[in-house]
Amino acid sequence: MGMRFGVLGPLEVVRDGVPIVVSAQKQRIALAALLLEANRHVSVDRLAEAMWEGRDVPGDARDSVQTHIRRLRRSLTDDAGRRLIHTGEDGYVLLTDPGDVDVTAFHDLLARAERATDPVTESDLIGAALALWRGAALADVPSESLRRDHVPVLDEQRLRALERWFALQIRLGRHGRVIPDLRRATADHPLRERLWEQLMTALHRSGRQAEALQAYLAVDRLLREELGVDPGEPLRRLHREILTGTAEQSYQPRQLPADVVPFTGRKAQVAVLDGLRGSDRPVVVTGPGGVGKTALAVHWAHTVRDRFPDGQLYVDLRGFGPGDPLRPECALEMLLSGLGVPDDRMPAGSVERSALLRSVLAGRRVLLLLDNARDEAQVRPLLPGAGSLAVVTSRNQLRGLVARQGALRVPVDVLPPEETRRLLSGLLGREPAELAELADLCGGLPLAARIAAANIGDQPLEGYLADLREGNRLAMLSAGDDEASAVRTTFDLSYAALPEPERELFALLGLVPGAGFGDELAAALIGRPLAETRGRLDRLVSFHLIGRVARDRYSLHDLLRIYAAEHAPAAGAARLHDWYLHGALAAALVLHPDLVRLPSPAPVRTFTDRAQAAAWLAAEHDNLVALLDQLARTGPGEPVWLIADALRGHFRTTRRPADWLLCLQAAFTAAGPGGDPAVHAALHLGLADLYSHQDHHEKAIIHYTAALELGAGWPELRAAAQGGLGVSRRRLGDPRAATRLERAPADAMARLTAGERKDSAREALPRAKGCMTALV
Structure with missing residues (x-):
């Protein structure tokens, strides 16, 4: 805390919160003189005049001043033990931080207040300056010359600061708070007309007109009796304005829009x-x-x-x-x-x-x-x-x-389903249980729910639901001719407000088939560096067009996805398909290099290790499944069967049979009934593996057999299919068939190895080992 000094009241010296008593009168006067001129030189003659008032000045006054200063120095040291009073040319100077002396701090705060551009800041600074006063300046310093030279100036500065502070309080609407202070101020300084004017203004703006008029009568009588003069023009004008009702009043606006009914949730x-x-x-x-x-x-x-x-x-x-x-x-x-x-x-x-x-x-x-x-x-x-x-x-x-x-x-996010149902129930007067599907189709958006309710009215619910299911939900979720209330219009306004780079990215994100996506996919869609893409994503998050679900993962509301996709360029779809295809192929090469796969392009991306590849598949699993389901209906078909085939090892590891089956069904649909036999053979192999992992070995045998028939010219696939077929026969209790099938993968492995097709041979090895183990 250091040393603190005060002269705006009784003389005060405090070190680290502990008062230091300076009892000798001459030392108190010398210290006060130095503090009033802190960081400025004070001559020995000026100190002597203050200390002895020109009376009984000792012949060795200079030596006496020096003695008192020396004693003061012992008491006044900073935290480092350094002396604060220094000897200068023919005098002394007290060096300290300006904020450590109240009178210096007072002047500094007032100067800062004058420079303030904000009335609140100005008010606070003046208030802080006035708070430094603890009473009359130099109250217990026995020096008439110091009080004569300094106190009147300080008192006037204090009064002007007080008047300015009152003016700011009234300007800032704090008139009611300062009325007691203004009454005390007018009592202490009854001839300061500005204070009376401020008291009248504060009373009037507080709705106390009668008291404001009484205050005018009081100051009018006082000035006549004491000085024989009338109040000045500002006071007389304010008096007239209060009498005529033209004085400025404060306002209490009530501008809130009507409350929303019904209001649900949140x-x-x-x-x-x-x-x-x-x-x-x-x-x-x-x-x-x-x-x-x-x-x-x-x-x-x-x-x-x-x-x-x-x-x-x-x-x-x-x-x-x-x-x-x-x-x-x-x-x-x-x-x-x-x-x-x-x-x-x-x-x-x-x-x-x-x-x-x-x-x-x-x-x-x-x-x-x-x-x-x-x-x-x-x-x-x-x-x-x-x-x-x-x-x-x-x-x-x-x-x-x-x-x-x-x-x-x-x-504020979308409403949970139960809250959406409750909102619709309040709007339509129907039981929430009836409104589950409508709530889902509204996507949790209160605006969509209110529009839907307005469109339904008293009409049957099922017809509107059918339209929502089969038509364009964005078109259906509009309230007649009121375009401002349409969900599409709401989205239009957000989209139009986007800068062009963010608009481009947002539109392309509408192509993402799943609920979430990563920043790498976004970068691929726009063909820009990852750092730049992250900046665009961050701005889309700021506009609430996408949500952040993890450090590098984002989400898009389904209605917004529909809207964004309408603005997506056709070329974006090809980039999306390529990104997922090459990601799936690259992950398969790292995680399952032994599995036989359809011929495919070399992936343009790589994974540094198995963990990175597995993490990518885990993050993109839902989107991969959704993409294959979508492309099976819209095309193109080749990415569907290549991705489904590349995911075979992933599904064998993760054991998510429903998604695996969906992907294979999508691939079969995309390949068509008369498609490439090799493609169908690979898909049958995948389907057989799925059923084998589910212990549905009768079904597995059907598809292993189909793979063998369709893959006549693909020895690697036939070896894998025969091995799987042997496992299923063994599981069904047919050891003789298993014995026969056991030899086929082993023979195939030998032939493939001899032909330097070691990668394709590896899948036959575990099949053969599995069959042989079952016979032991």
């Missing part, structure tokens, strides 16, 4: 918002379009109106709309007008308007609901100072507000 988010009691930390309610951000914010605002007795303001910032976003200066004008600022007092620039907004709001409890924000730059000028609360809704995460303004982010 208990976790409401709990977070309720926890803000008494806080002025900005809040960002963020989520995708149509998810119910505004409904949540408006509903919560209605429930806490009583916490904001000075008013509630609402502005639609039009961040995502058909026109341009609302400019900050226009939004500020709307807010200030709502607070009662007349046009002739409206500053021209956004910086000045922003400062005035904070000035008008400071000291009041006002709720600002800033709806549909585009970005941080639009919101920052609208934020109030301490005391009021801003709740911002946006499809953008507004991370800059979180980082720089400490905003609390409240994410």
